[in-house]
Amino acid sequence: MIDIFELLKGKPEDQDYMKKGVIVQGITGAYGSIHARHMIRDGTNIVAGVTPGKGGQKFEDKVPIFNTMQEAVDATNAKISIIFVPAKFFLGAAKEALEAGIKLLVAIPEHVPIRDTMLTLELAKQKGAIVIGPNTPGIMIPEVIKIGIMPVTPFKAGKIAVLSKSGTLLYEISDALTTAGFGQSITIGIGGDPVNGTRLIDAFEMIKDIPDLEGLVIVGEIGGDSEEILAQRIIDSGFNKPTVAYIAGRAAPKEKRMGHAGAIIMGTYGSAESKISMFNKANIPVAKRPVEVPVLLAGKMEKSD
């Protein structure tokens, strides 16, 4: 199992401790350039960009651009990349990154075909790499590193882990947590696709042993059964940190895709009721509204004291 914190922060003896290098694939694109700029502003160490045909140029007069991932990795030794290419080019970009030795791949594009995601994951497994996404806002240790498209204002360093299928709900709920005095140790966007590089259960494995973790917030939505499986894992593992969930889509009709490719109830597979009842079984309260999350979390903390 790869230690996600070591990947994101490094070890104290590393030269680049707390400022690990990140490569941006698609750095000159409309979307990639905006978010590369934001990540730099928010303190992430962007060491290179990749855009085929633009090798040798510089982004914002600072960040070197390469034609290929191999060149970018050779020059920077970075282990982390973030992809901002159109969905139909995602598989090629992801393969290139993994072949070049990237160990943490953050896949931003929405609308990536499931088959392309599955092929990417097969390669990632062979290479021992983690994929976050596709269709994710990214991953972040507040005030340390942000690899994604999230605004930083809702977040604050702290001791609560937040795992979310949705982007804006991640911001909304982290904002409510921050306002209530609960900072975040890490936030992981799972993504809204049917197949996720890092599933809720994988993200849980990454964070469950954080030594000073004080709580866990799970932001799920209709579709699939990853919330149910996570709830079962929490029961089985005896994880006893205060945990609260939120599930979006209680009022959604069946058999309709609600914005996210993965947000669809098929028969009873993926219904909010099924997820809520599993969380209840795991003794995890489920908030009815985003603003209730910190209230329920505080309640859980009181009980566990």
Add this chain to the structure above:
Amino acid sequence: MRLLEFQAKELFREYGINLLDSKSSTNIEEGRKHAKELGYPFVIKIQVPVGGRGKAGGIQMCQNDDEFELKYPQVMDLIIKGEKARAILLEKMADIKKELYLSIFLNRSKRCYTIIASSDGGVEIESVKNQIIKEIGLGDVSDKIANEVAKEIGLEGKIADGFVDTLKKLSKLTIEKEAELVEINPLAIMQDGAVIALDGKFVTDDNSNFRHDELQKYQEISEIEKRAEKSGFSLVELDGNIAVIGNGAGLVMSTLDMLSDNGGKPACFLDVGGGATTESVYEALTLISEMSKVKGILVNLYGGIVKTTVVAEAFLQAYENNLIDLPVFSRLKGTESEKAKKMLQGSRTKIYDSVEEAINAAVMGVKN
């Protein structure tokens, strides 16, 4: 997208999966012609993109002209789970010995395709007993696996061969068309031992549409949904009277939930995607303005970096251009919200500090 039975069967036929003779029509004149060609007896089957057709009376046996004249319009006029008939399929009667269940579906949590097979088909999957489940990676089914499945559901000889053949063709179809689910329920064993698909369900991965021009003829999309897609929005039409606009699928779903909890009835789910700009919100209002059932608009935007004044500008333009004459209840999280509130003073758009307040106001302000 989810294909109708007759569309799924067109693909089955293309891949050589055994079927009974059938013909689809959209009016009774066409149906009469098909009835003559097929000959009695046959089954009249409503074509709707939902399950439970049989229970709702959407599948009727038909023995002669009199029955046909009576039943065809009856079936055509049914509404099943809110869905009107898209077409009517006439299909020859079958002399069935046994009904099996067979599907290949994408197991999202295991991140692989899975075969589900059972010797007890013909009921909804939740009630199918003795399910055999096999994981098959990216969907490829070898002879060995197909034979194992056939054996495990108790098939032998010619019937097992027919089943293996069907399963392998189904696998090819799943891979080549990038399906999330292909289901044959029931897969019938006939008196003569032939294995035949009596029904077909087929759900494709919409994200792979760009590789499948050949499937686009099956896309059922309203004019308004088409325009939403063009603007990069997600739109789902619903039955109520309060349009819900927001950014991010999760946030819009969450807003629908809260609105419903408070007794409001959402008219649509509209996710304008990532950021919100004057143009995108104006375009969203344009779409909404064409839905006559809408009596009010609830807006919930979470913009970490969005200026609410930019969004307010869209509302002002919409009123000025007489695009909308509806009350708008909005919660805009972002910068410059005081300024935005001032801009909208005296207009029919109200800005609230919390989504709860906006929802309460919308429910109060839009009486059914």
